[in-house]
Amino acid sequence: MKSFARMVVATVAVLLVAAAAQAADTVKVGALYPLTGNSAPAGQAAKAAIELAIDIVNNAHPELKGLPLAETAGLPNLGGAKIEVVQVDHQGDPSVGQQQTLRLITQEKVAALLGVYHSSVALTATAVAERYGVPFVVSDSVAANITQRGFKWTFRVTPIATDFAKAYSDFLTDMKKAGKKIDSVAVLNENTDYGTSVGNSIAEAMKTGGFKVQQIVYSAKSTDVSPQVLQLKEQKPDVAVFVGYTADEILYMKTLKNLDFLPTMIIGDDAGFSDPSFLPAVGDIVQGTLNRSAWAVGAPGSVTEKINEMYKAKTGRDLDDTSGRWMQAFFVLADALNRAGSTDPEKIQKALKETDLKPTQLMMGYRGVKFDDTGQNTLASTYLIQLQGKDYKSVWPEDRATAKLEWPMKGWKQ
Amino acid sequence: MILLQVIVGGLLLGAVYALLSSGLTLIWGMMNFINFAHGEFVMIGMYVAFVIVVALGVGPSIFGLAAAIGLFILGVAIYFALIRAVMRGPILAQILSTFGLALLLRYTAFWIFSPNFVTLPQSSLTGTINLGGILLNVAQLVAGVVAAALTLALHLLLTRTAVGSQLLAVAADRQAAMLMGIRPDRMQALAWGLSAASAGIAGALMAISYPFSPAVGETFALTAFVVVTLGGFGSVPGALLAGLLVGLIQALSAYYFGPVYKDVIVYGLFVALLWLRPQGLLGTA
Secondary structure, three states: OHHHHHHHHHHHHHHHHHHHHHHOOOEEEEEEEOOOOOOHHHHHHHHHHHHHHHHHHHOOOOOOOOOOOOOOOOEHHHOOEOEEEEEEEOOOOHHHHHHHHHHHHHOOOOOEEEEOOOHHHHHHHHHHHHHHOOOEEEOOOOOHHHHOOOOOOEEEOOOOHHHHHHHHHHHHHHHHHOOOOOOEEEEEEEOOHHHHHHHHHHHHHHHHOOOEEEEEEEOOOOOOOHHHHHHHHHHOOOEEEEEOOHHHHHHHHHHHHHOOOOOOEEEEOOHHHHOOOHHHHHHHHOEOOEEEEOOOOOOOOOHHHHHHHHHHHHHOOOOOHHHHHHHHHHHHHHHHHHHHOOOOHHHHHHHHHOOOEOHHHOOOOOOOEOEOOOOEEOOOOOEEEEEEOOEEEEEEOHHHOOOOOOOOOOEOOO | OHHHHHHHHHHHHHHHHHHHHHHHHHHHHHHOOOOOOHHHHHHHHHHHHHHHHHHHOOOHHHHHHHHHHHHHHHHHHHHHHHHHHHOOOOHHHHHHHHHHHHHHHHHHHHHHHOOOOEOOOOOOOOOEEEEOOEEEEHHHHHHHHHHHHHHHHHHHHHHHOHHHHHHHHHHHOHHHHHHOOOOHHHHHHHHHHHHHHHHHHHHHHHHOOOOEOHHHHHHHHHHHHHHHHHHOOOOHHHHHHHHHHHHHHHHHHHHHHOHHHHHHHHHHHHHHHHHHOOOOOOOOO
């Protein structure tokens, strides 16, 4: 009889716990990606990364020790509530981004937003969030002015144009000190917000660094880039920096080879150079090209290595920098939601403002996450990686390098 | 020397523009019908080439032919399944039907091939030829020459053969052609087949050197419309001339004024020409 009573008590307890778990609400978050259009591959890769991040936060992953919210299921301060992400496509179009943000806020009633890849879309989408007072965490859009409009509801985790520009300029200055001949730098950037903002910042930083700068602005929808490559061939810059999207960068690399012009070094500014289609298409003709990344797979057994394995199991590919920055932004948002302990936008905004994550709590190689008054992460940083063989390897700064820098680049000349 | 290189590059690309536009102008000339799905035909031609190369590892002559045959069949099928019916409807139905078809084809391609950019594996058409200092990419050279030749061939087919005369007869007067024993349905289906096939070959030729995704049709459709309008609706030689012109102007203006201005200049000249000569370069008023 006693044992029967015990069983009843146990059963009731289990049911109560189950009921409590049922009662825990979900927290709705809206995510905007470019799932179709010219940048769809990057958007799809980011979506897969966010789905993995949702799994990590919502389910218990004790193997990911040290990563906030990974070891527990759901958000502890909200009674174990799960995060539900409403995923939408903005097609890389600023006006679609605007409409979708409006829909997520007014119809889906999301507590916070995440996105968006294209800087041009980030500008319109964050403006809607600002109007409605809903926190918007910008994962990877880098145009400087996104956080320079006095907005109170926009928070950006990623390093931005000026951070990259400074990294490239510092790197070339380092090389020059080491005796390499670098006098002139060409900057080729596409002509929307991303390209112009990053391109102008780089041109500016290079001028400050004492290099001769030539800037070429083009449209990412070009079907032919040989006139620009011929211009380069005439000017013979020592270093060419490319700031663009996928199809245009593949076309540039092929055209460089066809017209036989190889600068001493090519620096690709992430986006197109990190797209999953880039290496299969032109990897063997751009050996030694530099790129930036705040993502490194890390040693076997590390949290980052485990995350990479999980991503690989899901998609068949290694995690890339852009998708990594998306995941990191999601974790920052989840951490803030948990500390807010509420779905009230004002409380989430307050929690985001108080964010103070240490490098050990991050999957990306930032020096931490802490927002200034404009909403920009002041501790964001990046390092340089180089294509050696089939993968990018970390080469600069030296204390983060996993491989030795090859200079000049080999290109297609093996 | 660099200038000559720019000019040759522009003309070679222009020849491909001419081929992909000639199909559009043919349909307009035959049936007064604007096909908004024409860019998607180019895209499908690219994917036919891609699938054939990946599966069989064959060269450009085979996958070019496969794209032509595949698209010819698709063009004829679309004529019988959709166009013949909407031709009897109001003008708005005609316009929207191919617009809907374009979306259907594009998103089907997204579904089958994923939105990732693909490039053809290295084919036999690699390397460059040095012609007295002008570096010519073999793939682009072949694409340009073949495209120009096929556009001319299409023109000859229309003007010098019995089939061509029958096609033009249906275009001129459907009733009279029927009285002469020509079946307009067959001729119009043939026109759709030829139109799609030329777009398909143009796609296969572009695919050799251009990375593409299912969204690529948009870019080419716009170019095709400009070329067709500039050359004169319904005129294949006009499309050839206008295609070469657009390629050349794009290349020169990108070189001299910077790539962001090339479209401004192309469309600026386009509007100016339409104002002076609304029927296009070789069109009839």
